[in-house]
Ligand SMILES: Cc1cc2nc3c(=O)[nH]c(=O)nc-3n(C[C@H](O)[C@H](O)[C@H](O)COP(=O)(O)OP(=O)(O)OC[C@H]3O[C@@H](n4cnc5c(N)ncnc54)[C@H](O)[C@@H]3O)c2cc1C
């Protein structure tokens with residue numbers, strides 16, 4: 001078991017107090033902690049101060065003109081929510097494929113959307129990383145995936161992102177300067193080091209808003225085991241206004257969106273657009289092939 005370094009811990013019960021704490025250098029927001037805390041133990045993040053969002057009342061789901069989900073709602077809560085099952089069942093399905101039930105009990109939707117990008121050379125204990133000299137994303141000068149390039153290809157691997165992207169979801173983001181909306185489809189950057197490109201430092205996501213008139217979406221996850229594993233490929237597919245659309249996750253620093261006139265053309269377009277990284281257990285050629293298969297499966301499940 002890796003030890004956790006000393007860190008200041010605050011759990012304010014007012015959003016204003018949380019924002020003031022988060023504005024100080026070295027502060028990081030803590031939600032369920034299921035990604036942040038293991039990352040801290042591996043020395044990937046070394047915050048001076050953790051600001052827990054748990055007491056801010058960001059939980060719950062309500063239906064107004066839109067489906068409004070508290071950023072602190074747990075993935076378990078969303079699976080059980082009648083409103084989510086009724087208006088966006090694909091989100092409930094995506095939450096059910098994250099990690100394990102134990103993780104889903106603690107993990108929040110906000111944390112899932114803001115999950116750090118992942119790579120086999122990055123998500124390792126500090127001692128392991130030191131043996132290879134670190135990498136561009138942490139404590140090093142070279143990318144081991146593409147040594148001649150200056151970019152990072154670590155992957156955006158959140159299960160809920162492809163579904164929320166297709167559902168046109170937006171984040172309500174608050175910081176000391178005020179509040180704004182950020183669309184899920186505009187959240188991510190092209191480099192794995194800037195995985196939450198559109199979010200200002202010190203900002204808190206308070207809720208996720210989804211239009212109610214969402215066409216049916218199908219979520220598919222390809223993984224090696226049916227629990228614990230992150231997706232080797234994540235796919236969400238829908239058909240609307242006479243066109244087919246797919247969003248593919250876990251194949252690069254930001255999800256890839258494609259559209260086509262029919263499901264077979266969509267699967268072809270998706271496979272062509274994706275250049276996933278390979279690992280020993282899931283080589284790049286296999287993951288690329290599984291992009292096509294996952295899109296075909298999702299389209300078939302939609303009745304086509
Ligand atoms: C064994 C294991 C398996 C896993 N499998 C999967 C998987 O299959 N799929 C998957 O998607 N994830 C997986 N995860 C990762 C993680 O559990 C989930 O992504 C989870 O949803 C993260 O949410 P959290 O609330 O725990 O976030 P945290 O770890 O608390 O935070 C994650 C990041 O989001 C920021 N943050 C969180 N909430 C807010 C907010 N409201 N405003 C501003 N910033 C915020 C934090 O500062 C941090 O940078 C796995 C983790 C483990 C340990």
Ligand code: SF4
Nearest residue numbers: 119135143144152153
């Ligand atoms: S892809 Fe990013 S995380 Fe992976 S080795 Fe290269 S720089 Fe590091």
